[in-house]
Amino acid sequence: MHEMSIALGIVNIANKACEEAQAARIDSITLEIGKLAGVQLESLYFVWPAAVEGTVLAGAERIIEEREGQALCLECDREFALQHHFDACPHCQGYFKKIIAGKELNVKSMAFTLPDNPVPAPSKTR
Amino acid sequence: MELEQNILHHNQLLAERNRGYFAAKNMLAVNLVSSPGSGKTSVLERTLRDMKERADFYVIEGDQQTFNDADRIDAVGVPVVQVNTGQGCHLESDMVQTALQKLKPRDNSLLFIENVGNLVCPAMFDLGENKRVVIISTTEGDDKPIKYPDMFHSAQLCLINKIDLLPYVNFDVDKAKAYARRVNPDIEFLEVSATVGTGLEAWYDWLLTEQQKLA
Numbered sequence: 001m002h003e004m005s006i007a008l009g010i011v012n013i014a015n016k017a018c019e020e021a022q023a024a025r026i027d028s029i030t031l032e033i034g035k036l037a038g039v040q041l042e043s044l045y046f047v048w049p050a051a052v053e054g055t056v057l058a059g060a061e062r063i064i065e066e067r068e069g070q071a072l073c074l075e076c077d078r079e080f081a082l083q084h085h086f087d088a089c090p091h092c093q094g095y096f097k098k099i100i101a102g103k104e105l106n107v108k109s110m111a112f113t114l115p116d117n118p119v120p121a122p123s124k125t126r
Numbered sequence: 127m128e129l130e131q132n133i134l135h136h137n138q139l140l141a142e143r144n145r146g147y148f149a150a151k152n153m154l155a156v157n158l159v160s161s162p163g164s165g166k167t168s169v170l171e172r173t174l175r176d177m178k179e180r181a182d183f184y185v186i187e188g189d190q191q192t193f194n195d196a197d198r199i200d201a202v203g204v205p206v207v208q209v210n211t212g213q214g215c216h217l218e219s220d221m222v223q224t225a226l227q228k229l230k231p232r233d234n235s236l237l238f239i240e241n242v243g244n245l246v247c248p249a250m251f252d253l254g255e256n257k258r259v260v261i262i263s264t265t266e267g268d269d270k271p272i273k274y275p276d277m278f279h280s281a282q283l284c285l286i287n288k289i290d291l292l293p294y295v296n297f298d299v300d301k302a303k304a305y306a307r308r309v310n311p312d313i314e315f316l317e318v319s320a321t322v323g324t325g326l327e328a329w330y331d332w333l334l335t336e337q338q339k340l341a
Contacts, residue, residue, distance in 0.1 A: 002216055002247035009133040021127060031133075038250050038276045085275030086308040096311045105133045112127060 003043040006105070007051035013107045018056040023112035028061035030109045036069045036085060036102035069102030137251055140219035144254025147226065148237070154337045155237040157255035159277060161270070162243030164263040165287040167195045168320040169329075170238055174202045177330055181337065182235035186225045188217040188242045195240065205229055216247035219254055236337060245274035257336060263288040264297040271306035278309045283316065285329065290319040 014026055033039055041064065052058050069082035075094030080087075082102060088095055132138065148155045160166045174183055185206040187196045196208035207225040209217060222239060231237060239255060241248040260281040262270050265288055271278040278284065284306055286299060299317065306313050316332065318325035 002250055005137075005214070005216075005218065005247075005251075006133055009136060012136060013129065013131050013133065017127060017129060038246070084272075085279055086272045086305065088308070095308045107129045107131050107133060109128045109130075 002038075003040060004047045004051065006039060007044060007047050010107055011051055011055050011057055014057050014060075014110065015055065017110055018112070021112055022114070023056075024115045025113050026056050026060040027111040027113055028063055029057060029107065029111075030063040030065060032065050032067060032104045032106040032108045034067040034069065034102040034104035036082065036099060037105045039105065041066075065108065067102055067104045070100050071097040072100050073097050134250065137219050140223055141252040141254040144219055144222055144226070145256075146254075148254065148256060149340075151231065151233045151235070152340055153231060153233070153235050153237055154257070154333070154340060155239060155253075155255040156333070156336075157239045157241060157248075157253050157258045158261065159241045159245070159248050159258060159281070160243060160261035160263075161245045161266065161274075164243075164261045164266065165320050166240055166243065166261050167198055169261060169285065169287060169318070170240055171198055171202055172320045172323070172326065173238075173329070173333075174199065174204045176326065177333070178202065178204060180330075181334070182232055184229050184231045184235055184237045186217075186222060186229070186237065186239045188221070188240055190214070190242060205231075211242055215242055215244050216251050217241050217253060218251050222253045234337075234341075236333065245270065245277045249274070249276035249280055256340070257282050259283045259285060261285045261287050262302065264291050264295050264299075266297070268298045268302035269305055271302060271309060275309040278306045278313065281310070281313060283314045283332065286315060286317045287320055289317040289324050290322045 018026060071082040072079050073089035073094055074096040076092040078091050080090050158166055183204045185199045185204055187206055187208045188211060189195050190211050193208050196206045199206040207228045209221045209225055239253055258281040260277055303315055316325055316328050318329055
């Protein structure tokens, strides 16, 4: 159940972003999760309410964009869809491959509601 | 607001810090992972007992509840810090950092980080180690590598332990290796028995060679 660590990682990122943007609350958060990233979505859904309770993410809509696995065969140099780590290249049956997609584990974006009288953001370039 | 930030970014940052610490001290840090009962602690105990005169060792023990493993290592006379993860099923890089502050390892030493017995969760958490070693044993299924591909994908060496029991179990060594190579064609194997000592010299050579590669 490392999904709790994942969820708490998401809360940390949201906290920081919320602080920087001086947002009042987060309306929605978009996560990008690869199918080979080792995250069980059902487990993440299960721990989510407990992880976000009392945080900036409480009540925020959770949008998950799943990414399919994709590999580059290092034998025949062709790309192929990868459902499992142990799949062979369908072209040459080789197992030497580089995973080029499907390992994503990112907070992609967030939508905020800003307070009615926003304090001007401190001037810093980022 | 676009973020594109890795969720495990914080763990990754601290892992890089640990890695920098190991590099500065010319230390070899080995993250030992396996399912419960594969003989991780036995391999470690035996290794330390046989090797402690030949190198400077330190151990970080990860365990959910008990101090049993740390006590076993302590009995060998090697400095050890126990990290109890409580409900946590894996070690994270900040726990390793805290343990290192207690251990204060000497330069040119060898650090074993014995992870929580679990082939799933520890795979995702880089601790800053130089090498990840996965242990499987002949009393387990030989299809473990494809059941838990993330772990075998991220390890550099696989120790096949309890090799002395091979005549009594349905474990096909070649099959296990073939499965592991499907998820990680670069993975190396050593067949060992921590109880009777089979193959351990090769494992010790591997450790010393990796240690020398750092310098």
